[in-house]
Structure formats: structure tokens, C-alpha cells
Amino acid sequence: MAAAPPRPDALAPAVRAFEAADEAAVVALWQRCGLTRPWNDPGKDIRRKLAERRELFGVLTTPAGEVIGSVMAGYDGHRGWINCLAVCPHHQGQGHGRRLMAWAEARLREAGCPKINLQVRQGNEQVLAFYAALGYTVDPVVSLGKRLEHDDR
Numbered sequence: 001m002a003a004a005p006p007r008p009d010a011l012a013p014a015v016r017a018f019e020a021a022d023e024a025a026v027v028a029l030w031q032r033c034g035l036t037r038p039w040n041d042p043g044k045d046i047r048r049k050l051a052e053r054r055e056l057f058g059v060l061t062t063p064a065g066e067v068i069g070s071v072m073a074g075y076d077g078h079r080g081w082i083n084c085l086a087v088c089p090h091h092q093g094q095g096h097g098r099r100l101m102a103w104a105e106a107r108l109r110e111a112g113c114p115k116i117n118l119q120v121r122q123g124n125e126q127v128l129a130f131y132a133a134l135g136y137t138v139d140p141v142v143s144l145g146k147r148l149e150h151d152d153r
Helices: 020-032 042-051 096-110 125-133
Strands: 014-017 057-061 067-075 080-087 116-118
Touching: 014 096, 020 042, 020 057, 020 067, 020 080, 042 057, 057 096, 067 096, 080 096
Parallel strands: 080 116
Antiparallel strands: 014 057, 057 067, 067 080
């Protein structure tokens, strides 16, 4: 008797929690996607995330185990945040970003999060359109920041 063909979803990339062995692949992904900046050491960013709610750090992997996407979510008891959503350029346009966001939103919902915030770099119209299609809207706020640690020094 022939083996049953694999289910279509068994061949699709899947989101799982980040594991330490994923670090080099995730850093390479962020670099390919233009998410890294000289003043943010991606290795330090990963270690910082793993110290705080590591269960909110997901990676999208192919059935062969290749990391092709990531999402880092946070929740402080008041608001949820999405950071480092990335999909390998060769795999974009296939619903993988939506899959990562659904995973992050589900984890935040489970944590009791009432609202999610995220930031998009000014002028990144493609990413703004992606989030708009997911129901995100521009909030009438100004984002401020202050560096407490300088990774590039």
C-alpha cells in the first residue's frame, strides 16, 4: 500500500518559538530585510528579548528547517508591541507576513493584551500598506525615543 500524500499544510512554512540555534539565521534575515542599524547590535537585541517574554519571539521555518521569517512581540501589561517582523525577500508575497502576525496577535491575545502598537520607518509605504490590510491604522501620536545604551560604542 502506498503512503498517503503529505497534507498541503505539512508542506507550508510554520511559525514556532525562537530557539538559540536560530540566532545566526535570524540576524542574517534581518540584515537581508534591512532591519539592522549600526546603533543596534542584533545579537544584543535577541539576548534582550530572550530575557523578557521569550515566548513572544517567533520564527517562520520551511519544512526543511530554514528560517525565512521572524516576529518579536512584547507586552508590558498595557500595550503590546510588534518588532522585527521580517520575511525573506524571496518568500514575500505568499502570506508569510500575515502568518507571523496572526501568531503574534494570538500570543498577545492569550496574554490579555487589549491593543497592539508598532512602528514603521517613515516612507516605507509597502509596509504601511501591509499593516493597513491587516486592520492597523495610524494613531495620532508622535513617537519619541531615547537611547539608554549605545551598542555601536
